[in-house]
Amino acid sequence: MEITRIFEFDAGHRIPNHHSKCKNMHGHRYKMELTLSGNILETPNKSFEGMVFDFYDVKTIANEFLETLDHAFLVYEKDSALLDFLKNSDSKFVIMSKIPTVENIILFIWKNLEPKFEKKYNKTLKIKRIKLWETPNCFAVYEG
Numbered sequence: 001m002e003i004t005r006i007f008e009f010d011a012g013h014r015i016p017n018h019h020s021k022c023k024n025m026h027g028h029r030y031k032m033e034l035t036l037s038g039n040i041l042e043t044p045n046k047s048f049e050g051m052v053f054d055f056y057d058v059k060t061i062a063n064e065f066l067e068t069l070d071h072a073f074l075v076y077e078k079d080s081a082l083l084d085f086l087k088n089s090d091s092k093f094v095i096m097s098k099i100p101t102v103e104n105i106i107l108f109i110w111k112n113l114e115p116k117f118e119k120k121y122n123k124t125l126k127i128k129r130i131k132l133w134e135t136p137n138c139f140a141v142y143e144g
């Protein structure tokens with residue numbers, strides 16, 4: 001069984017080597033569809049009886065990490081000019097080991113969320129898919 005919860009966060013980025021306007025500093029309202037898969041829990045009289053995972057807990061756990069990205073600038077660790085600027089500004093930023101394309105942002109989110117979900121009360125629970133919208137027309141999907 002799969003369950004999906006939708007999240008949104010605002011973040012800035014730039015694609016330093018891009019041939020066109022994506023090399024400029026700009027921001028997006030990212031929309032993320034987080035899909036978990038697992039068995040339906042059957043423990044009688046528990047709050048989560050009949051669920052794969054409580055949507056409330058999905059929200060709490062994912063937001064713990066997503067709050068680090070929200071209203072932050074996502075900067076590639078080798079984009080030294082921008083990194084120097086951000087370090088000298090009173091600004092929130094997150095350093096990424098890869099260029100912050102929507103594809104790499106998904107991998108970054110996946111790496112950080114996976115350990116938070118896989119050891120919870122449902123032993124079969126795992127992240128099945130992350131779909132990340134960068135604009136209303138563009139998204140990427142990763143399935144592990």
Ligand SMILES: [Zn+2]
Nearest residue numbers: 013022026028
């Ligand atoms: Zn962009």
